[in-house]
Amino acid sequence: MSEREPGFGERFGEVTRTGPDRSVDGSAGSPAFVPAPSAAAPTGTAPDLRRPFVSFAEPETYGGDTARVRPFRGRIRPGAVAAATCLVLGLGLIGGAVTGSWLTGDDTDAAGSPGAFTAAGTLWHSVPVDRLFPPTVRGDGAGPGGSDRAWTRIAVAPDTGCKDAFDPLLRQALAPVGCLRLLRATYVDATRSHVTTVGLLFTKADAAGMTSLKARFRKEGLDRRTDLLPLPYAAEGTAAEGFGRAQRASWTVSVLTDAPVVVYAVSGFADGRTVAAPQPAAEAMKPEATTAAAQSGLGHEAQGLADRVERGLRKTVTSSTEKPS
Numbered sequence: 001m002s003e004r005e006p007g008f009g010e011r012f013g014e015v016t017r018t019g020p021d022r023s024v025d026g027s028a029g030s031p032a033f034v035p036a037p038s039a040a041a042p043t044g045t046a047p048d049l050r051r052p053f054v055s056f057a058e059p060e061t062y063g064g065d066t067a068r069v070r071p072f073r074g075r076i077r078p079g080a081v082a083a084a085t086c087l088v089l090g091l092g093l094i095g096g097a098v099t100g101s102w103l104t105g106d107d108t109d110a111a112g113s114p115g116a117f118t119a120a121g122t123l124w125h126s127v128p129v130d131r132l133f134p135p136t137v138r139g140d141g142a143g144p145g146g147s148d149r150a151w152t153r154i155a156v157a158p159d160t161g162c163k164d165a166f167d168p169l170l171r172q173a174l175a176p177v178g179c180l181r182l183l184r185a186t187y188v189d190a191t192r193s194h195v196t197t198v199g200l201l202f203t204k205a206d207a208a209g210m211t212s213l214k215a216r217f218r219k220e221g222l223d224r225r226t227d228l229l230p231l232p233y234a235a236e237g238t239a240a241e242g243f244g245r246a247q248r249a250s251w252t253v254s255v256l257t258d259a260p261v262v263v264y265a266v267s268g269f270a271d272g273r274t275v276a277a278p279q280p281a282a283e284a285m286k287p288e289a290t291t292a293a294a295q296s297g298l299g300h301e302a303q304g305l306a307d308r309v310e311r312g313l314r315k316t317v318t319s320s321t322e323k324p325s
Helices: 078-104 114-120 168-177 207-220 298-321
Strands: 136-139 149-156 181-189 194-202 248-255 261-269
Touching (some): 136 298, 168 207, 248 298
Antiparallel strands (some): 136 149
């Protein structure tokens, strides 16, 4: 094994408050099997991950030779000009839509270029911490009812492995893609009443491995099971000092397919109160939800912060792969 590189915070001169993580008890077991809880979560059907694509027809060939194009000396009809114009505009719109989906994260199933996928896997050691986890994050429209949110970073964990970052069964579920590096930061909201840890798990998998893991998460509902939760990063001397396992209220886990990264966030109360029944962010954000996580907006906290960190990651990948003009 090669010598360990400088820590995530050390590399970028980040002053971190590194309180003790809550360790995970129990062995990982077989990475290929995740037992279901006593009350099985509802499962769906694996989606069809194949996406339609458009190909442009090649010239007709006869006997293996491309048909010879005869010169055309007639007047070009207005209809042909209009059709050509529509084709050019259509190609521009398609290209713009693909770029937009990558930057905003609106379509995480869209396959990115191999270069972008590879570049994303190196960001953990080549990009300053403030670009991956900005000191302040704005969440315009991210709160209940479309209200605005703002988060301030209060702690950055050193880059580590995944042993003490997830409940045992979640670590087991993520095992097929491997753990290259795990980066984490904890934020507090503007009222200092909510704390949220957001993480970027950089995996060792290729695009096929990430696609397979995402399909499994969807099919088996692994992102909704309360026995597969990320652990918070509780730093001493901060508002998150009492943010432990029993304080987790809501969470989200997103497996990307255009980057070897799993993005997650877990939220709780800053006063250290325990939460008996954590609720997935997707459920806690529903208008009819009445749990403590839902009524306090903690589902919005976890989802909103995770979404914006993911968007920042995508923009960083795009800028790092752009060719200078």
